[in-house]
Amino acid sequence: MNSYIPTSLEEALKILFEHDCYILAGGTDLMVQNHRSSGLLPTFKKDVLFTSQIEGLDYIKVINNELHIGANTKYISMIESKFVPTMLKNVFVEIASPSIRNMATLTGNINNASPAADGTVPLILLDARLVLQSKDNKREISVDDYLIGFKKTDRKPNEMVTEIIVPLTDHKYLWRKVGSRKAESISKVTFLGAYKTSNNKISDFRIALGCVSIKPVRSKQVESKYIGLTIDELKNKKDEIVNDYNQLIEPVTDQRSNKEYKRKVAINLLKSFIDSIK
Amino acid sequence: MKIKFNLNKKDVIVDVDPSMRLLDVLRNVLHLTGTKEGCGEGSCGACSVLVDNMPYDSCLTPVINVMNKQVMTIEGIRESKEYETIANSFAKMGGSQCGFCTPGMIIVTYALLMKNPNPSEEEIRLALSGNICRCTGYQAIVNAVKDASKGGKHE
Ligand SMILES: Cc1cc2nc3c(=O)[nH]c(=O)nc-3n(C[C@H](O)[C@H](O)[C@H](O)COP(=O)(O)OP(=O)(O)OC[C@H]3O[C@@H](n4cnc5c(N)ncnc54)[C@H](O)[C@@H]3O)c2cc1C
Ligand code: FES
Ligand code: FES
Numbered sequence: 001m002n003s004y005i006p007t008s009l010e011e012a013l014k015i016l017f018e019h020d021c022y023i024l025a026g027g028t029d030l031m032v033q034n035h036r037s038s039g040l041l042p043t044f045k046k047d048v049l050f051t052s053q054i055e056g057l058d059y060i061k062v063i064n065n066e067l068h069i070g071a072n073t074k075y076i077s078m079i080e081s082k083f084v085p086t087m088l089k090n091v092f093v094e095i096a097s098p099s100i101r102n103m104a105t106l107t108g109n110i111n112n113a114s115p116a117a118d119g120t121v122p123l124i125l126l127d128a129r130l131v132l133q134s135k136d137n138k139r140e141i142s143v144d145d146y147l148i149g150f151k152k153t154d155r156k157p158n159e160m161v162t163e164i165i166v167p168l169t170d171h172k173y174l175w176r177k178v179g180s181r182k183a184e185s186i187s188k189v190t191f192l193g194a195y196k197t198s199n200n201k202i203s204d205f206r207i208a209l210g211c212v213s214i215k216p217v218r219s220k221q222v223e224s225k226y227i228g229l230t231i232d233e234l235k236n237k238k239d240e241i242v243n244d245y246n247q248l249i250e251p252v253t254d255q256r257s258n259k260e261y262k263r264k265v266a267i268n269l270l271k272s273f274i275d276s277i278k
Numbered sequence: 279m280k281i282k283f284n285l286n287k288k289d290v291i292v293d294v295d296p297s298m299r300l301l302d303v304l305r306n307v308l309h310l311t312g313t314k315e316g317c318g319e320g321s322c323g324a325c326s327v328l329v330d331n332m333p334y335d336s337c338l339t340p341v342i343n344v345m346n347k348q349v350m351t352i353e354g355i356r357e358s359k360e361y362e363t364i365a366n367s368f369a370k371m372g373g374s375q376c377g378f379c380t381p382g383m384i385i386v387t388y389a390l391l392m393k394n395p396n397p398s399e400e401e402i403r404l405a406l407s408g409n410i411c412r413c414t415g416y417q418a419i420v421n422a423v424k425d426a427s428k429g430g431k432h433e
Contacts (some may be wrong), residue, residue, distance in 0.1 A: 003279070003296040005342055024340065031299070031338040032319045038304055042297050042340075048295060052343040076332065097408025100320055100387070102332040103339065184321055185405030 002047040009133070009162065012054055016158045017135040021049040026104035028096070029112045039260060053191050056267070057162065060084065067166040075101035079108055087173050088166070091122050094177045097184045107161050110143060113151045116186050116211050116256075118177060120147065122167065124216045131163035132156075136248040140165070149213040171196055171204065174273045178265055179258065180199050188257045189265045193273035202229050207273070212249035212266050219248055231277055238274050245270055283344045284353025296342035300334075301342045303324045312352035312381050316410065323409030325353050326382035332359060333386050333408075352381035355388050364426045366389060373422030382389035382409050387423050395428040402427075 002022065006012035015021065024030050024042055034042040051057065057072035060081045067083060075092045078084045093099060095109075095118050103114065109119035110130070121141040122128075128145055132139050132155065143164075146154050155161070169195035179185030190210030196203045207225045208218045222244045226234055234241075250261035280287045282291045285308070292307055297305040304327070306312045316324035318337050320338040326349040354362050362386050367373065383406065392403040397405070403416075411419060424430050428431055 027340055028320055028338050029339065035318060038315055038318060039302055041295055044297065048297060050342050098405060099326060099333040099335045099408050103334050194399065212302060235331060
């Protein structure tokens with residue numbers, strides 16, 4: 001295994017063009033997945049490109065009411081940033097532990113593409129996009145389209161994520177992470193519901209559910225059925241909404257909990273979100 | 279590969295594989311064994327060190343990720359005057375029993391108190407939330423951190 005330690009993006013993209021590599025940012029997923037016993041080097045089956053020395057990928061800025069997050073930005077910087085909305089911060093402060101939040105990136109969370117990832121839930125709810133770059137190309141893709149399956153993304157081997165773009169909004173929201181304990185727990189179910197009202201009517205309505213499918217579940221088609229209703233009309237349709245999401249989610253049993261439990265928790269969180277709308 | 283970083287206020291250069299865990303560099307290459315290995319996968323905090331004043335799990339940190347940064351281990355913290363206060367409070371409040379978690383607990387306590395000299399109980403529990411202790415049941419550690427903080431009764 002070779003290690004590559006580029007100091008510029010250009011150099012990194014050239015390396016990815018020439019070699020098939022793992023891309024390692026904070027390492028909090030990759031170092032666990034490739035861990036051997038104490039004292040031994042990790043067992044990477046491919047070359048590794050370390051991103052930590054690349055200049056200029058650690059930033060948070062707002063352009064045209066959208067948040068631009070450099071790929072190497074750690075959770076702690078986002079939690080402490082005045083630009084990052086509280087909805088995202090509330091999700092990030094519940095990820096892993098304080099030390100992991102000092103080390104790890106949201107880019108890593110997206111690319112690890114775990115069904116239990118917390119960071120992708122608000123990104124899908126907010127229609128966030130990724131910038132991917134390769135030596136000869138630069139493209140944008142929504143996080144929803146990027147996540148294509150269990151631990152699978154749309155990334156080509158010579159590409160890397162360079163930026164995350166999140167549209168800023170002022171939705172009211174409810175975020176709940178259900179895990180086995182407060183810190184350091186991989187989620188069993190996550191729920192994020194958001195809405196906007198104007199003149200007593202629902203002007204926007206969005207729901208994203210984590211851990212109940214291969215990636216966070218969101219359906220714009222279902223959401224659009226409820227936009228334009230008055231708050232009371234929406235609440236009267238609670239059974240219909242529950243039924244819609246019951247059909248959308250497909251939890252599976254894993255080490256942490258069984259599928260019936262996850263379904264029940266997800267639906268209970270959905271109900272309490274609808275009750276909370278005012 | 280030669281990798282340079284600042285360790286406990288002195289520059290060091292190690293000639294190791296860039297993917298080597300910082301924990302192994304500290305313990306096996308530099309023979310600083312104050313940093314402990316518990317789980318080896320980011321869940322227990324026994325391997326906590328400070329990187330640019332922030333707690334990191336050294337078991338998940340490839341050494342290349344601290345190149346040109348400042349690393350502090352318990353051996354470096356021991357030289358600070360804050361250490362004495364914290365260590366005395368841990369001793370007084372029974373915050374250490376077998377001692378295996380203690381270097382990590384002191385590292386996160388030190389980082390917390392440097393940033394927030396007068397933390398609430400909730401802030402203390404949050405700061406310690408990545409560190410596991412199999413002996414004390416935590417309350418004694420929380421009490422020790424309170425005692426070591428500015429609002430504590432530490433003399
Ligand atoms: C104890 C513990 C608790 C955890 N708790 C949680 C939790 O509560 N919630 C949660 O969601 N996660 C949790 N995690 C998982 C992990 O910390 C997160 O997924 C983290 O965000 C990964 O970021 P990283 O920078 O460390 O990624 P890395 O391990 O460096 O990389 C992860 C993946 O992203 C890819 N990657 C990295 N950078 C790029 C790039 N620029 N372009 C393309 N691909 C890239 C890597 O190739 C790899 O596939 C936990 C992990 C541990 C060890
Ligand atoms: S040994 Fe590093 S967190 Fe447990
Ligand atoms: S004192 Fe024994 S693990 Fe904490």
